[in-house]
Amino acid sequence: MLAVTGKKVNTITNGIIEDGVILIEDGKIKEIGSDVKIPNGVKTLKAEYVMPGLVEAHCHIGIWEEKIGWAGSDGNERTQPATPHVRALDGIKANADEGGLKAALQEGITTAQILPGSANVIGGHGVVIKTAPKTTVDQMLIRSPSGMKIAFGENPMRVYGVEKKELPSTRMGVAGILREWLQNTKNYMEKKERFSDDPEKKPDLDIKLESLEPVLSKEIPFRAHAHRADDVATSIRICEEFDVDMSWEHATEGHRIAEYIAEKKIPAVWGPSLTSRPKWEMRELSYDTPLTMYEAGVKFAIQTDAVGSTIRFLPICAAFSVKHDLPYDYALKAITIVPAEILGVSDRVGSFEAGKDADLRLLSGDPLELMTKCEKVIINGEVAHSL
Template identity: 45%
Template sequence: MLVIKNGTVLDVKNSRYINCDILIEDEKIVKMEKDIQPGENDCVIDATGKIVTPGLVEAHCHLGLIGDSVGAENEDINERSNPVCPELRAIDAIDPMDKVFEEAYQGGVTTAATGPGSGNVVGGQFAAIKTFGKRIDSMVIKAPVAMKCAFGENPKRFYGSTREKPTTRMAIAAILRELLMKTVEYMNKKEKAKNDLNKQPKLDMKFEAMIPVIKKEIPLKAHAHKASDIFTAIRIAKEFDINMTLDHSTGAAEIADELAKEKFDMIVGPSLGHRTKVELAHKSFKTAGILNKAGIKISITTDSPVIPLHHLNICAALAVKEGLDKWEALKAITINPAEILGIDNRVGSLDTNKDADIVIWSGEPLDIMSQVLYTIIDGKVIYKR
């Protein structure tokens, strides 16, 4: 067993710090209270004067799908042959040996939702994974955790340059609607046929992959920057009565009042860096605070590799500097993304029976000068500074 003694522990759900010890056994947190007495053979970490937090959670990135310092040989983020690829699974391409995994957990990020990029209208299945391991199968928390789709400039540019469909926003929306309609038709035929193989529709991997979206088992993960694209995404989600998260949303601040009525969770960013294209014209660290104050559940994203994943806490700190409440910023990189991804039963906060994914900091996690002293994943110390 492992005991963390005398730490100042972040109770993220109640926006406070508490003084308590943490007992870890068999990959789980089994006890959180003062003055836990370790056994003779227990490993003890003295966290006196240190801050103890849940491992940070990234709700949208492309970890392990673009090789660090490699190039085209290890770039598996977008399948360029077809704008509709729901059957693709991120876990079939993620490379846990990439250097960025080590940097992630050394920066306190222990969980990440990673998957295809935004070149396609439907890019494939995201997975929620731990950031430490050799084999992706043993790192998965939930796969699939979402189905990636994209609106606006990226699919237009990706296929428009070859004069293939889609070249307009109208075509992007039409392609997604067609896929959803055909999935509903395919699913209904399967359910009507039941066990009669003669009546079953011909197997189609695209529709099979989309059935969990129609059944609300996983959400659409909608890449949308511009306000008009955000509204198109919402329009389609409501048409088909499906769950959806709105990812990036850099143009969302100007429509926060309308978005507050809709109650879709939003993954905000990446907000650091230049405005490299038209869709990023309204990119700002102010957006997270504006959306939060409008009553929208937000999470902050690096969109790694756009921003290195180990700078997730810095992105949250910069949002605080621009108006986001400190406690809401901490939630936006811990419990909120865990809830948005539907994995909060395991990660995102320090609670008994949850995975023992814990970070011990030299100071406040939103202080740029604070250092990660220990990272613990599944009850094992996998990094010690």
């Protein structure tokens, strides 16, 4: 058993407990409150401010390893525009010396969704992990697969249309490829069911179509990369045609289409924001966008897109959003419970409740203050980082 006390304990979903106590047992939160008794002999850690570990909703740490160039670049299978059968899981370096994982851990980012890149129209399966390094990534899993990465806009058009002189070279081509694969998967599923008792007519196993089946059966959503409003509108249109779920990844022009997104009940994962505008489709990047989406009723998380930006910037991105009038409480939720909900793991992480995973951030002060130190990080009830 382990006890953690804090002058302020922010539960995220049930307010702040002054002089709070958290009891941890078997990797889970056993009890939390201001009047919790600490059993004799139990090790106790103390902090000014205690909150749940942060949740990074969209990143590429571990599949784009830092410092080693092409040898550690496993994020994009740039050989064909649709690769639904590839998995981020198979490209992640889980070792403690991987720069992105190390940075996440030091900042108290305890859960992260790692996705394939956005070179392909269909990029493959994502995965949600805990960031405490293990011998293998399989020991870090919290949800696999967590979604199917798809991409709209400049990236697939540039990689295939401009660089390779092949389909897709236009937004029409991107949409056409996605529709074709969805229809082929739908036909495959129907044929498998129709001829389930007839091995001669039952279709041969197709690993690519099998990989898309969980999307059509609503087991996982599309994680749709799109910066522009028109691109996400196309994504929604196609998802409605095939009755599948999606989240909007990046949402750079969320201010242009906020009310429509709210009406469609599409969750958004906004960012990267603490970055330059390297592409034309990012020209309207603004810290005013979170407030606009919030006021429209969009459910959104904040992300860093690491390694496109540094994962340690996650709380800073939330702080800048508050500077631009996003409510403080929602900014904290946007890096904890909201991404946990969007990723389908809120039963385990994102807030302090009895029975949830004991993932804690022990801080020297306000979590959105730049000078605040992350003094200790606890994952699954064990101290994973300490200053």
